[in-house]
Amino acid sequence: MKIQVMAYVIFIHPEFTLYQMPPNQNILLPSLLNKHLRELNKISAPLHSEHKRLARLINDRHMSDNQLAKKPHYSYEELRKGATCLKCQSWHVKVIERSTHCLSCSFRERNGEVILRKLGEYQVLFPDKELKTDRIYEWCGKNYSKESVRRVLSQNFEEKGTGKGRYYV
Ligand SMILES: [Zn+2]
Incomplete structure (x- = not known):
């Protein structure tokens, strides 16, 4: 064509x-x-059979059921918790003071940045769940203190509720 x-x-x-x-x-x-x-x-050129054939082809290939938009099934419980290296995605990381060190490629990232990145992952995977300190602490593999997690949450989100019911939006 x-x-x-x-x-x-x-x-x-x-x-x-x-x-x-x-x-x-x-x-x-x-x-x-x-x-x-x-x-x-405004284009007033006449349509030819080629145009109609192309329109039919496009129409026939239209995917109303978009497989790419479908999320796989997963639950929080079954997903691996912990920090990963930003550069090589390795799970072999070690927290040394304020940085997270990759034991595979030696990349270093500030702990606050890693926690923020993990928060982003959590929001994409669980958009309906509230952001709570205990949950994110666990999601990060308990690699960072709850105080560090709370600090990142309060710096980047709005705090709602009090005590055990405190969450961030
Ligand atoms: Zn790495």
């Missing part, structure tokens, strides 16, 4: 924006989408 194609990257989420976007790129933000569609509709 010989047909001229113009490629665009189109962001459809209404709240998406891209800062410092280079000009003249084939990138369409949500705010430009309607204008782009109007411009397309």
